[in-house]
Amino acid sequence: MILISASPSPFARKVRIALIEKGIPFTVENEVPWHADSSTPRYNPLEQLPVLIPDTGDPVFESSYILDWLEVKYPTPAMLPADPDAALEARLIHTIAEGVADATVLLFWEMQREQISAEWARRQLRKVKGGLADLDRRAGDRAHMVGNRFGLADIAVIALLGLQDTAIETGMIPAWQRFAPDMAEWRMLYPNLARFEVLHRDRPSVRDTAPFMFDLAEKIV
Structure with a gap:
């Protein structure tokens, strides 16, 4: 495969x-x-x-x-809880994380333009901040986003937080602050997510898939 x-x-x-x-x-x-x-x-x-x-x-x-x-x-091990309500909660968290990731990627490309749309940037930043704040609330003091074992919701949040680290590493935060002065690195703003990430960063599937930026050899926007 x-x-x-x-x-x-x-x-x-x-x-x-x-x-x-x-x-x-x-x-x-x-x-x-x-x-x-x-x-x-x-x-x-x-x-x-x-x-x-x-x-x-x-x-x-x-x-x-x-x-x-x-x-x-490949149903075993399942990445979704067996309980239907818990499975729906996991899918909701996945949806929120995916929406924040989409907005973050759109912001990355918008920042590459010669003429940045301030309105568009502010809209995407509201999504990023709103989604991360909601996920921070949901994480609370839990070891897992849903239930008591690693699954879809945890995967989605871990992948999203890795993307936020990539945004930091590529210098996006100062660019974002032009449109949202209260923007800062996510660990400063979302302590529950910061604790959650530390808890899972040494898990083999998390550690071995850490993101890194590629070189863009061709003009994209």
Whole structure:
């Protein structure tokens, strides 16, 4: 099984963590999906990563769908709680984390433009701050976001926090503060999430999938 991934992508990281947690053998091929030599369009008509290529069958793409596919094809260990209400809570947390990740990525690209839309940037920053604040509240003093074992909700939050670290490392915080002066590094603003990240950072699936930024060799925006 092959996972075509992008090294800083929280969406690809979610899938990598789930594959490791489920004990599924796979190899990673890292790409920049916007570069002309990317193989992504061969496997995904939407030209997005990650793409999972099973040993048999068609490619599977879009991170949320890949995670659903893995739960069906490789149900043990489950990444969702057996209790329906707890499973819904986990999916909600995943949805919030994914929305914050989307807004963060949009902000990254907006900051690359010669003429930045202040209105657009402020809107995305409201999503980032609002989503992280909600996740911080939900994390509270829990060891896991839902239930008593590592699962989908934890994976989603860990991947999101890794993306926030990438934003810090690439100098995004000062750029964001032009549009949201109260913006700061997430560990300063969200202590419950900071505690949660420390609790899980040495888990093998988390440690071994730490994101790193790729080099953008071609103009994107």
